[in-house]
Amino acid sequence: MKTKENYGSAILSAFEYLLDNYPEVFVIGQGLWSPWYVGNTMKDLDSKFGKDRIIDTPVSESAVTGLGVGASLCGSKPIVVHPRIDFMLYAIDSIVNQAAKWSHMTGAQSHPGITIRGIINRGGEQGAQHSQSLHSWFAHIPGLRVLMPYSVADARDMLIAAALSKDPVMYIDDRWLYDTKDELDPISEKSISEFKPKIIKYGEDLTIIGSSFSTKLALGASLELEKERISVEVIDIRTLNPFDSKLLIESVKKTKRFAVIDGGWKNSGFSAEVTSSIVESMEPNQLLSKPLRITLANSPAPTSKPLEDIYFPNISSVIRDIKANFFL
Amino acid sequence: MNDKADLLTRLINPKEFQEPLDVSGYESSFLYETLYLMTQIRLAEEKLASEREFGTIGGPVHLSVGQEAMAVGISKNLNKKDRVFGAHRSHSHILSMNPDFHKLFAEVLGKETGFSRGMGGSMHLTDKKNGFYGSVPIVSGTVPLAVGAAFDARRSGTNNIGLAFIGDGAIEEGVVQESLNLAKILPSPTVFVVENNLFASHMNISLRQPMRSTCRFAEANKVENLLVDGNNVLEVYEKSKVLINNSRNDGTPCFIEGVTFRHYGHVDWRKDVDVGVDRSQEDIEEWMKRDPIQRLSIGMFEAAIISKQDYQNINDEISQDIISSWEKAIKDPYPTEDKLLTRVYCNED
Numbered sequence: 001m002k003t004k005e006n007y008g009s010a011i012l013s014a015f016e017y018l019l020d021n022y023p024e025v026f027v028i029g030q031g032l033w034s035p036w037y038v039g040n041t042m043k044d045l046d047s048k049f050g051k052d053r054i055i056d057t058p059v060s061e062s063a064v065t066g067l068g069v070g071a072s073l074c075g076s077k078p079i080v081v082h083p084r085i086d087f088m089l090y091a092i093d094s095i096v097n098q099a100a101k102w103s104h105m106t107g108a109q110s111h112p113g114i115t116i117r118g119i120i121n122r123g124g125e126q127g128a129q130h131s132q133s134l135h136s137w138f139a140h141i142p143g144l145r146v147l148m149p150y151s152v153a154d155a156r157d158m159l160i161a162a163a164l165s166k167d168p169v170m171y172i173d174d175r176w177l178y179d180t181k182d183e184l185d186p187i188s189e190k191s192i193s194e195f196k197p198k199i200i201k202y203g204e205d206l207t208i209i210g211s212s213f214s215t216k217l218a219l220g221a222s223l224e225l226e227k228e229r230i231s232v233e234v235i236d237i238r239t240l241n242p243f244d245s246k247l248l249i250e251s252v253k254k255t256k257r258f259a260v261i262d263g264g265w266k267n268s269g270f271s272a273e274v275t276s277s278i279v280e281s282m283e284p285n286q287l288l289s290k291p292l293r294i295t296l297a298n299s300p301a302p303t304s305k306p307l308e309d310i311y312f313p314n315i316s317s318v319i320r321d322i323k324a325n326f327f328l
Numbered sequence: 329m330n331d332k333a334d335l336l337t338r339l340i341n342p343k344e345f346q347e348p349l350d351v352s353g354y355e356s357s358f359l360y361e362t363l364y365l366m367t368q369i370r371l372a373e374e375k376l377a378s379e380r381e382f383g384t385i386g387g388p389v390h391l392s393v394g395q396e397a398m399a400v401g402i403s404k405n406l407n408k409k410d411r412v413f414g415a416h417r418s419h420s421h422i423l424s425m426n427p428d429f430h431k432l433f434a435e436v437l438g439k440e441t442g443f444s445r446g447m448g449g450s451m452h453l454t455d456k457k458n459g460f461y462g463s464v465p466i467v468s469g470t471v472p473l474a475v476g477a478a479f480d481a482r483r484s485g486t487n488n489i490g491l492a493f494i495g496d497g498a499i500e501e502g503v504v505q506e507s508l509n510l511a512k513i514l515p516s517p518t519v520f521v522v523e524n525n526l527f528a529s530h531m532n533i534s535l536r537q538p539m540r541s542t543c544r545f546a547e548a549n550k551v552e553n554l555l556v557d558g559n560n561v562l563e564v565y566e567k568s569k570v571l572i573n574n575s576r577n578d579g580t581p582c583f584i585e586g587v588t589f590r591h592y593g594h595v596d597w598r599k600d601v602d603v604g605v606d607r608s609q610e611d612i613e614e615w616m617k618r619d620p621i622q623r624l625s626i627g628m629f630e631a632a633i634i635s636k637q638d639y640q641n642i643n644d645e646i647s648q649d650i651i652s653s654w655e656k657a658i659k660d661p662y663p664t665e666d667k668l669l670t671r672v673y674c675n676e677d
Contacts, residue, residue: 026483052483058513063506066472067479067516070490073461074411074480093503097466098473105452106462107445107663108671142672166674242673 002185007149008178010156011041015079017187018163019049022077025163028055028064029081029117037083038119039178065091065116069099069168072114077163085118085172086129099168100143111166115159120174120212120263125308128300133263135211136270138170139240145169145192146241150215152182154195154238161192174213174263195238197247203233206326207251207258209274211237214261217294220315221322240270245277252278252287257326259292261318266295292325294318332555336541339587340526342614345557349627354562356633362404362561363628364642366396366621368427369420371646375654376419376436376450377597384658385436389450390417390465394559394591397620398523399424399493401564402584405572406459411477411490413470414463416451417523417590421493426458429653439660446663447671467528468494468501471520475507478581479516487576491519497528499542508549511581519572520546522585523558529594532606546583558586559620589615 005013018025031037033046033056046054057064061082068078082088088095099112122131139146145167149155155173162169169192200215201222210218215236222232233251237243252258258278262271271293279291294313302308310317338344351359373391380389392399395417403424406412414421419432422443435442436450443453451465461477464470471492478490498504499522511518522542526533533540546553552574556567564586571582591612593600601609628634634642 055514058506058509060506060510062503063472063475063510066469066503066507067476067510070411070413070461070470070473070476070478071480071483072476073456073473074477074484076476076480076483078476093466093469094472098464098469102462103674104671105444105448105464106454107442107447107667108674109445109454110456110461111674113674145673 002183005152005156005182005184006178007152007155007180008040010152010184011159011173012043013187014156014159015042015045017160019045019053022163024075025077025079026053026055027079027081028057028068029083030057030059031083032056032081038081039175041178042081061087061090062094066094066098068114068116069094069102069112072112073102073110077113079115079117079163081117083119084121084130085134086132088118095138095144095168095170096141100141103167104143112168113166115162115169115171117171117173120172122301123176123308123312125303125305127303131301133172135172135240136264136268139243139270139273141241143168144241145239146172147195147239148172148212149238150177150210150212150236152180153184156184156187157190158195158238160187161190161195164189165192167192172212176213177216180216196244197235197237197239199233199247199251200236201232201234203231203255205231205255205257206322207233207235207248207255208261209235209237209248209258210261211240212263214263217313217315217318218261221318224315224319225322237274243273243277245274245281248274248278249281252282256286256288259294259322259325261294261313264295265298266293267298269295271295289326292321294321332541332543335555336587339555339557340540342589342611342618345559346617347623348630349560349562349623351562351627351631351633359624359628359633362400363621363624365424365427366400366561366624367642368646369396369399369423370621371643371650372423372429372432373419375650377592381597386438387436387449388595389436390595391592392417392420392590394615394619395523395525395588396420397561397564398521398558398586398588401561402491402521402568404565405569406491408457408459409486409488410459411474411481411488412460412493413474413477413491414453414460414493415467415470415495415498416463416465417495418453418463418493419450421463422453422455422460425460426455429650430656431455433654433657434660437657438662439657440663441657441660447667468498468504471498471504471507475511475516475518478511478518479514482517482579489517489519489572489575491521493521493523495528496522496524496526496533496542499545500528500536505545508545508551508581508583512549512551515580517575517579518581519575520581520583522583524585524587525590526587527590527594527607530600530605535605541585543583543585551581551583553583554585556584556586558588559618559623561620561624589618591616
């Protein structure tokens with residue numbers, strides 16, 4: 001029996017499932033009693049599950065995230081919500097120094113099974129400090145798991161797997177995906193390690209790799225290119241850390257051309273990790289063309305509308321860049 | 329408030345409070361155990377100082393010699409289901425919950441048999457089953473974790489508390505203010521313990537803060553607080569008992585500041601006289617007359633609870649334990665190479 005969901009309601013379904021089935025789950029963060037903060041993804045959770053499990057907080061990203069880490073060491077399964085990743089930077093110590101390293105530096109005797117939900121909330125002329133994703137930073141850190149769902153099913157299932165994981169997980173969702181629709185099977189719990197990169201469209205001539213909203217761009221561009229008889233394989237990365245590039249390498253060995261789309265900056269960004277992990281596994285003559293990275297320009301997000309329009313890649317800019325790079 | 333200001337003036341003057349402790353009214357066994365535990369911590373850390381100087385220990389050790397009354401006075405009010413967190417200077421804290429020399433020495437030497445299985449060293453200690461959840465060297469890093477651990481205790485329907493041992497330097501980190509506010513408003517039964525040794529690394533508190541007491545941060549957040557003589561183990565014990573029990577019963581936070589002094593410098597075996605600012609040999613010598621162990625032991629001699637010979641025997645017995653624990657730790661194995669990667673994630677699948 002399938003249910004109709006969109007990306008936002010799928011996240012809400014995951015919260016409801018977790019709160020219904022796991023008393024040790026609680027959710028804490030700013031704006032949770034005022035759900036316009038987080039779209040429809042947490043609607044009415046506070047009235048349904050109580051304000052002692054859905055906890056709105058002072059403006060204290062650092063202490064609230066640290067609270068989640070501490071509670072997770074004692075058996076709770078906290079989900080800390082940051083309605084914008086930009087503000088979450090105040091919590092870097094709790095995430096990078098404490099949660100990510102705790103297992104290793106205690107000899108794997110205790111594990112902070114915290115989930116940190118960071119929301120990408122950009123566009124609409126919001127500018128430099130209301131726009132960032134920063135997944136590349138977190139993917140750099142051993143000990144953190146970093147998930148970025150693109151599909152509606154993953155938005156739901158990865159949040160459940162994240163909350164049930166014993167490791168600290170950064171779950172990053174993008175508000176630009178909230179209206180994506182799909183029909184989903186009933187929930188069945190999956191291990192977090194199942195969410196490896198996945199081929200979401202098969203093709204022969206070119207592989208395009210993305211994550212989160214960039215996967216949507218990749219798929220949109222591939223469908224246009226298909227009309228011109230260019231067969232594109234699309235891979236959704238899903239889990240950035242720990243990163244498993246095996247499927248990407250296999251795909252590129254077949255198509256011999258690849259492009260990476262990433263919602264971060266090019267400089268030391270995740271697109272570089274993807275590119276190098278593929279290239280270092282190929283012989284020099286195995287590629288028919290130089291690889292392509294499509295990323296943000298190396299500047300903070302602008303507020304001015306014409307600049308914003310060129311700052312964020314869209315389907316037509318992706319098609320333009322791909323044609324130029326691969327002489328298609 | 330004036331009382332507190334007067335007390336502070338006296339507490340920061342090392343010529344005050346040098347007299348032996350008045351031990352009347354205490355059970356002999358309690359006094360004996362307290363003295364024994366403080367001496368264990370002292371001698372274990374003296375061992376670490378000498379082995380670090382000799383070069384057997386490869387990494388830094390931050391010693392709390394001189395500050396033992398805080399760890400011991402507080403821990404006498406805790407149980408193994410409480411959730412205690414520490415910082416860079418936490419040998420005393422972990423030993424006060426479980427004086428296992430071998431595990432501490434093995435950890436400092438990076439051995440598999442250590443408190444953190446050789447993965448943490450002196451600055452990342454854990455002994456969860458005895459209530460010591462973890463210490464880290466990022467100043468104030470564990471403070472919000474203690475708030476969360478306390479919050480979990482309350483959520484789970486227990487009367488256990490979370491506790492963070494910090495120094496006067498940590499108070500200058502913003503997250504401590506956030507944590508006090510959050511613990512108050514939720515509420516969460518978090519015990520904030522400040523060992524105010526008047527120095528953050530090299531720098532005297534008078535050069536870092538407008539006041540030499542940190543209680544004002546608790547006042548500002550309406551958190552119950554106390555200023556105590558941090559070198560009087562009986563006072564630390566008695567006064568913290570009241571606040572800690574309130575936290576247990578009401579689920580609310582409290583804040584205990586003890587003024588104390590470390591005999592060694594910020595790190596390792598050196599005294600660091602004027603490496604920093606405002607730390608002279610005369611100060612150290614004066615402070616050593618306010619030594620918390622000496623004040624208790626002399627108080628016990630004067631009350632004829634133990635003799636000097638008894639105390640010498642205690643020292644000899646502990647020293648013997650230390651030697652055998654050290655020898656065992658030295659022979660223990662290091663973590664095997666695979667542990668570099670297998671302990672990063674839980675590997676649940």
